[in-house]
Amino acid sequence: GIMFLNPDHWDVKYHLTLNLFTAAAESACALSDAALVQSFTDVVLAHSRNLDDRLPAVYFTVKSLKESRNLRLCIDCASEVLKQLGEDVSVVFNTPSKESIESLNNLLLRKTTDDSVIALGHCTQRRAEFVMRLYHELNYVYYVFDQTRLLAISLRMVSLTFEIGLTDTSSLAFANYGVELIARGYLIGSRLGTVALKLAENSKYISYVIAAVKQYNLWVIEPLHAIAESHLVGFYSGKRVGDEFSSSLNFCLHLSTSFHCGKNLIQIKNSLSEYIVQLLENSQQWFLPQSAMLYWLIVELIEGPNFDLTEHNPLILNENGVMLFAASARHLELDIFIDGCKLMRSFLFRRDMTSCDGVLDRVVNATCQL
Numbered sequence: 001g002i003m004f005l006n007p008d009h010w011d012v013k014y015h016l017t018l019n020l021f022t023a024a025a026e027s028a029c030a031l032s033d034a035a036l037v038q039s040f041t042d043v044v045l046a047h048s049r050n051l052d053d054r055l056p057a058v059y060f061t062v063k064s065l066k067e068s069r070n071l072r073l074c075i076d077c078a079s080e081v082l083k084q085l086g087e088d089v090s091v092v093f094n095t096p097s098k099e100s101i102e103s104l105n106n107l108l109l110r111k112t113t114d115d116s117v118i119a120l121g122h123c124t125q126r127r128a129e130f131v132m133r134l135y136h137e138l139n140y141v142y143y144v145f146d147q148t149r150l151l152a153i154s155l156r157m158v159s160l161t162f163e164i165g166l167t168d169t170s171s172l173a174f175a176n177y178g179v180e181l182i183a184r185g186y187l188i189g190s191r192l193g194t195v196a197l198k199l200a201e202n203s204k205y206i207s208y209v210i211a212a213v214k215q216y217n218l219w220v221i222e223p224l225h226a227i228a229e230s231h232l233v234g235f236y237s238g239k240r241v242g243d244e245f246s247s248s249l250n251f252c253l254h255l256s257t258s259f260h261c262g263k264n265l266i267q268i269k270n271s272l273s274e275y276i277v278q279l280l281e282n283s284q285q286w287f288l289p290q291s292a293m294l295y296w297l298i299v300e301l302i303e304g305p306n307f308d309l310t311e312h313n314p315l316i317l318n319e320n321g322v323m324l325f326a327a328s329a330r331h332l333e334l335d336i337f338i339d340g341c342k343l344m345r346s347f348l349f350r351r352d353m354t355s356c357d358g359v360l361d362r363v364v365n366a367t368c369q370l
Contacts, residue, residue: 207238
């Protein structure tokens with residue numbers, strides 16, 4: 001489409017040109033090509049007439065930075081745009097007081113029945129929709145970067161929903177805030193998870209909402225086998241709406257939850273091997289570390305600690321033939337993830353727990369949702 005445009009297209013066909021370059025940035029984002037997204041966004045920034053015209057392309061830049069794990073730049077870019085949209089991020093990112101949490105929870109107790117949520121009405125402010133989207137991307141990033149910010153971001157998203165009405169991203173607000181409440185012992189979080197699932201029905205965010213609500217919220221009341229199957233539903237839902245990132249997240253959670261609840265190790269290993277190869281082929285960096293770590297843990301459980309690397313898929317080894325990620329410096333989150341996997345499997349089969357000494361203490365003492 002861009003190739004058919006005339007040389008003076010930004011002057012003669014402004015809106016058509018803007019839509020084409022924005023769509024190209026979105027397509028490049030879906031392909032996990034951050035450099036290509038930036039190249040289309042740079043053109044939009046150079047020719048767009050106002051902030052509203054720039055917002056979609058800039059949003060796809062933020063999203064692509066997140067998916068390529070360029071976290072610091074993603075935070076800086078999103079924060080700058082939020083400031084331009086009137087958000088005081090220095091205040092928003094402060095840890096909310098217990099009083100503000102209790103106040104919002106009391107409001108939620110009155111407002112989160114099916115009828116009252118629908119009665120909120122729909123937001124007609126285009127900028128507000130992008131504010132919500134940007135906060136959601138930051139919620140993803142801070143899960144890895146600094147989890148102490150998650151409560152503040154999700155609380156702001158829910159507060160905005162009550163101020164401006166429902167948007168396409170309101171289901172994300174209820175899902176994220178519900179997760180934070182459950183982690184802090186507020187049982188209303190389960191209700192918010194159910195509300196989020198209802199709001200997300202037939203929306204493009206259904207895959208992410210299933211992942212967040214089922215894995216970090218409704219696990220309190222649902223059996224692990226059911227949660228593993230729910231993640232498969234989330235995987236196919238993401239494929240259907242073109243949300244490759246959340247689809248991949250659900251499949252990763254499906255495999256790890258299947259491991260936790262005692263599914264056949266060989267089947268999980270084979271599925272993980274295929275999944276990791278797909279991640280590498282599609283340049284999806286986000287889920288590679290935990291998937292590779294879980295793969296090698298399962299190999300060790302099946303074959304023993306002295307297994308032969310050469311008998312496994314060479315694509316899951318680095319150029320020196322060493323296990324992908326396992327030999328590199330590991331993040332605390334990864335260490336706790338893999339130790340947690342060992343611990344749950346040991347509980348499940350009543351095995352010797354000595355190899356997991358201190359795991360629970362580390363989880364309690366770390367600023368980590370696991």
